[in-house]
Amino acid sequence: MEYALGGVLQADHCAGRRTGDTVYLDGQILDEPYLADGLKRAAEQGRPNNVRHFPETVVPKGTVFGIGG
Numbered sequence: 092m093e094y095a096l097g098g099v100l101q102a103d104h105c106a107g108r109r110t111g112d113t114v115y116l117d118g119q120i121l122d123e124p125y126l127a128d129g130l131k132r133a134a135e136q137g138r139p140n141n142v143r144h145f146p147e148t149v150v151p152k153g154t155v156f157g158i159g160g
Contacts, residue, residue, distance in 0.1 A: 108147040112140045115147075 107116045112130060114121040126140065133140035 106147050106149050107145075109141070109143065109145040111142060111144065 106118075107114065109115075112126075112133075114123065129140045
């Protein structure tokens with residue numbers, strides 16, 4: 092499995108989903124250190140950084156799945 096900044100991934104086969112501020116790939120939380128500043132500001136304001144949710148999506152071999160804004 093390969094990851095790239097901005098929530099783009101390329102894989103032989105994996106499942107990805109986003110729940111609020113957390114991205115899961117094959118059931119594991121994706122470390123996104125580049126979001127630290129935004130997450131900190133949101134927490135200080137008592138709100139989530141991201142309120143969008145994406146259901147689990149299976150990424151077939153030879154395809155790319157991208158999320159972000």
